[in-house]
Amino acid sequence: MRAWQVERRKRTRHLIELGGLVVKAGILDLTGDDRAMIYGALLWMADKLQSDQSEHARALWAAKGKQAFAVERATDTPTIS
Secondary structure (H helix, E strand, O other): OOHHHHHHHHHHHHHHHHHHHHHHOOHHHHHOOOHHHHHHHHHHHHHHHOOOOHHHHHHHHHHHHHHHHHHHHHHOOOOOO
16 A cells, blocks of 8 residues: 555544544534634634633643543443533
8 A cells, every 4th residue: 555545544544533532522423514603713722722711721620530531441432522
């Protein structure tokens, strides 16, 4: 397989995994699959990460995500917050 094909497959897998997080978090159901709303929320996150509250947001969101993954592993049940 050519190098560009390997890289393309890696990128595709990465994008699918990121989309899976959107589903896992329940965002599709909560927004009614409103892509403009989802995009707007992601833009809000990006703004927050570029603000003076960046470190606080990173710490808060990372802790919440780690906790959700831990609960999911412990109960073998996907978490939706």
